[in-house]
Amino acid sequence: xxxxxxxxxxxxxxxxxxxxxxxxxxxxxxxxxxxxxxxxxxxxxxxxxxxxxxxxxxxxxxxxxxxxxxxxxxxxxxxxxxxxxxxxxxxxxxxxxxxxxxxxxxxxxxxxxxxxxxxxxxxxxxxxxxxxxxxxxxxxxxxxxxxxxxxxxxxxxxxxxxxxxxxxxxxxxxxxxxxxxxxxxxxxxxxxxxxxxxxxxxxxxxxxxxxxxx
Numbered sequence: 001x002x003x004x005x006x007x008x009x010x011x012x013x014x015x016x017x018x019x020x021x022x023x024x025x026x027x028x029x030x031x032x033x034x035x036x037x038x039x040x041x042x043x044x045x046x047x048x049x050x051x052x053x054x055x056x057x058x059x060x061x062x063x064x065x066x067x068x069x070x071x072x073x074x075x076x077x078x079x080x081x082x083x084x085x086x087x088x089x090x091x092x093x094x095x096x097x098x099x100x101x102x103x104x105x106x107x108x109x110x111x112x113x114x115x116x117x118x119x120x121x122x123x124x125x126x127x128x129x130x131x132x133x134x135x136x137x138x139x140x141x142x143x144x145x146x147x148x149x150x151x152x153x154x155x156x157x158x159x160x161x162x163x164x165x166x167x168x169x170x171x172x173x174x175x176x177x178x179x180x181x182x183x184x185x186x187x188x189x190x191x192x193x194x195x196x197x198x199x200x201x202x203x204x205x206x207x208x209x210x211x212x213x214x
Contacts, residue, residue, distance in 0.1 A: 042181060042196045045205045052203055056191045059175045059183050063160055069170045069187065076168030080147060084166070086126065089142025097121045105129055146171060 044052065077084060086092060095103070096110040107127040112119040123145065127135040133154055137146040144166045153159040157178050163171040172192075175183040184192040184200075193200040193208055200209040 044194055044196065044201055047205065049204070052205065056183070056203060060185065060189060060191070063162075063173045063175060063185060064189050069162075069173075069189070071164065071168030073168045076164065076166075080144070083136050083147070084144045086136075086138045086142035086144070089138060089140075092124060092126065092138075092142070093121060093140060096124050 047055075071079070092108065096108050101108050106129060109125045110121050111123040111125075113122050114120075122140055123137060124140070125135050125137045133150040133152070135148040135150075136144060137148075139145055146166070147164045148161050149164065150161045151159045154161075158176055160173065160175045162173050165171050170187040172187060173185045175185075177183065180197050182195045184195065186192050191203050193202050195211075198211050199207050200211075202208050
């Protein structure tokens, strides 16, 4: 069976009881595409503050630069016009709800919320295998909510991912230094934190959040 690396890094629904974070999703097909990754030692906590600030500024320049971070709504909806509605949402809902995470043409992931004794599928993500640099997030009824746009180096590290809302507004940006280490920025460019495995640290080196699905 094919194996995929899954990253759910943004924490938009982190406190809402959803079993998987509805955030940045990336898949790497391990048995076909060797993923290149350098060994990195995590020393964020022990760095001098000036070193942390320099790292934050370095990645900010890569992620934001001088370009407009968001799309105009019309421009976004023109570029992604074929993905604004999932025409196969009933099939995707059935397959994902049944535990399937891929077909011949797509990688899939579901986002569930506890409802009584059951887990209710409330959203899902689709990544076309012919275009691994994009992932599309839909409501359970197949309406587009977010788009992930990965950089050209994906799935090799380092790479970055920009996530856009369906109106074209930037939702967040992540720099993936390695599988274990990701730098998260808010839409306005402010630094949110750095994930190291299951823990997130702020710009001062203080632990501020944990995740359970690492």
